Amino acid sequence: MTITWPAALVPQRCVPALRNFALSGGRALTGRQQRTFFDAGFWTVRYDGIVVKDRETANTYQATLARLRQGEDVNLPIPNLYPPDGVTTPGNGLTLRQAHTLRTTTLDMMSVEVTVTAGTYLCIDQWIYQVTDVTLAPAPGGTGRYIVGILPPLRLAYPEAKTVKPRILTLRCVLDDLKAGDLDYDRSGVAFPSLTFIEQAP
Structure with missing residues (x-):
């Protein structure tokens, strides 16, 4: 089953990046590194500082994390800070x-x-x-x-x-590290966990 990431859980930073485009065969005696490049690869997405500030967000986060740790997919929203010109006009x-x-x-x-x-x-x-x-x-x-x-x-x-x-960007992902994401509250009862996701290709 695929989870839809809860709208109440907002990260302070979202960093998508393409990974694994090359294999390295080590360095030759000349010092040049031999690499084989591919057109494949996959996305990683880092959600930094997810704001958990009250009972609602704490319960939502814990329930979502439990499902992610069971290996469920998640449709992850990716904020697009700089969308193309014209995209916000109706009909475009x-x-x-x-x-x-x-x-x-x-x-x-x-x-x-x-x-x-x-x-x-x-x-x-x-x-x-x-x-x-x-x-x-x-x-x-x-x-x-x-x-x-x-x-x-x-x-x-x-x-x-x-x-x-x-x-509006969405990426289907799974949790990268099943041990990550434990809540560590500060004195005010607020936590800012971070999670890294990897693309789950079909």
Whole structure:
């Protein structure tokens, strides 16, 4: 069963990062490190300083942590501090122009007045992707076709006209360390536990 992260549990910091893109074979005699790079990898998300301040948040946190420690998945909201221009206007958005296959690293999208640049976060269902390059784009703020490179590769195959969300981000994860997250209250009865999650790919 998949948990939806409770809205009452708010971290002070949320840090998503892509990991494990290379394998190292050690250093040669010249000092150069030999590495093999891959287009795969996975997300890690650190929730720092989750605010537990009263009975409601304490009970919610303890119940959520108990389920996470049993290995349940969680749909984790990822705050997007810098969403693309135009995304907050009603009627604007992004959709796929054609069907996309599993593990592709290129998206062909139709934009309605949303400006996508390298570094933009995109979300399809419960999976997050980061734009690495833009090879085709309409005028900034305009309507038209985008072709962009993304990482990691698509986790699922998607049909034409599938919605791509550039503002509300959600990632399906599991708890990284099952021993982490114990509550340590200060004198005022408030605790700020931190948790690290890893992406649970389908």
